[in-house]
Amino acid sequence: MATATASADTPRPDIDVAIVGAGLSGIGMAAHMRMKCPGRSFALLERRESIGGTWDLFRYPGVRSDSDMHTLGFEFEPWKHEKTIADGPAILEYLDRIVDERDIRRHIRFGQKVLTADFDSDTALWTVTTQTDDGERSTLTARWFYLASGYYDYDEPYDAQLPGIESFEGEVLHPQFWPEHLDYSGKRIVVVGSGATAVTIVPSMALGDKSAAHVTMLQRTPTWMFSRPAKDGVANFLRKVLPEELAYRITRWKNVAMQDFSFKMARNKPQKVKDALTKRITKSLGKNYDEKAFTPPYDPWDQRLCLVPDDDLFEAMNAGKASIVTDQIDRFTPTGVQLRSGKELKADIVVTATGLTLAMAGKIDVRQDGEPVKFEDRFYYKGCMFSNLPNLAVVFGYLNASWTLRADINSDYVCRVLNRMEETGSQIAVPVLTPQNEAALEEDDIFDFSSGYIQRSKHIMPKNAVGFPWRLNQEYRKDKRQMKESPIDDGLLEFRRVSADETLEPAE
Known part of the structure; x- marks a missing residue:
């Protein structure tokens, strides 16, 4: 040409x-x-x-x-x-x-x-x-x-320099290099991290077809989370009554406007957004709500919010299949993670969702x-x-x-x-x-x-x-x-x- x-x-x-x-x-x-x-x-x-x-x-x-x-x-x-x-x-x-x-x-x-x-x-x-x-x-x-x-x-993903990780005798995985045929059925899993990847992995491993015995999300610092349905009711309704391309354009601009509004609201009125996010999580978790696990030391959108579609993480926690521990790692042991608080998390598999x-x-x-x-x-x-x-x-x-x-x-x-x-x-x-x-x-x-x-x-x-x-x-x-x-x-x-x-x- x-x-x-x-x-x-x-x-x-x-x-x-x-x-x-x-x-x-x-x-x-x-x-x-x-x-x-x-x-x-x-x-x-x-x-x-x-x-x-x-x-x-x-x-x-x-x-x-x-x-x-x-x-x-x-x-x-x-x-x-x-x-x-x-x-x-x-x-x-x-x-x-x-x-x-x-x-x-x-x-x-x-x-x-x-x-x-x-x-x-x-x-x-x-x-x-x-x-x-x-x-x-x-x-x-x-x-x-x-x-x-x-x-x-x-x-090369981010190496968080986890102390003593080489002494852990179980399997250590990074989400960026996930093995194709990993069998984690019935295993105790610790996911280190609190970002979008961890929030995705935890409910999937806890509630999926190959359900783990228990999945713990170990976080040093909490992350602001928000929940929304995986399906967009407005979008699916518009697709039924309008031509597909027109329905898509309307939904796209609706969602762009919502993203923009939410971000600016978080920057201009952070306490109002904090209260709304906390209220939503409290409603989803009920008696399982732990303020320490869901109250970051920064304002919403100082870091990217983590999405919890259809409350899947909260569902796993309410079912007793997943939990969140907020602590710092003292060192890894052959059988798990020793925390600064003195508690030890037993694990068969450790997932280092520590970032990119x-x-x-x-x-x-x-x-x-x-x-x-x-x-x-x-x-x-x-x-x-x-x-x-x-x-x-x-x-x-x-x-x-x-x-x-x-x-x-x-x-x-x-x-x-x-x-x-x-x-x-x-x-x-x-x-x-x-x-x-x-x-x-x-x-x-x-x-x-x-x-x-x-x-x-x-x-x-x-x-x-x-x-x-x-x-x-x-x-x-x-x-x-x-x-x-x-x-x-x-x-x-x-x-x-x-x-x-x-x-x-x-x-x-």
């Missing part, structure tokens, strides 16, 4: 857009390109042998979304299942349908781990080096490099004219690109809403930029931030969240300014409006073309 943005006297890339990852973000970008840039070539470079990203990697019991699928799903593809809080297999089914119906699968290159990507200003091309599992390397050139590689390290390690740019060695790109020295541009870095875009989803909301608006924006490049005959699009203008920017905390995985990783994250466009926002409705209404030619995003003598010229 001919490359639309290349002139007769500039090198042609192998593909127009190299998309790293075939998870939600990568598939979303591919679908947007099929709809909005049909003349351009692309490839999804996926290190694994199947699509899905997170939803293919994580195989622990009960793995599910903690966002509703009317917002975690794409704006262009209605969610058709009755349950809006979906499990991993249902999400993979949704993605499989998209890649097949939209003719994306043939563009996916499986088993290709991206090692390096270097942008050459003379040719306006990215040279991307990939490697297979058996060590074979290959290169390709692309006009654009789109990072849809997620936000965490696939190879963030990774910038999928740990790819990204370079510009041979020089390593230090993302921590760059400012975000419209939550999508980076200052003075040409022809590169990234997806880092919302912390206070569904990841895919960001993926959708970034994909749409990049397609608009690609089309503008074609109109101007340019090969380069770069957000220009001069030293003088950068000095005048007021920096902002990129993530105003106290979560451990966020705080541990701030040193690798790009810079964030107080004012748009040099920032990554956490407000979807505002972002969507700004991205759509602000012109592509905003005076900051420069379009350039490479002439025959390999010098840069401004585009018309």
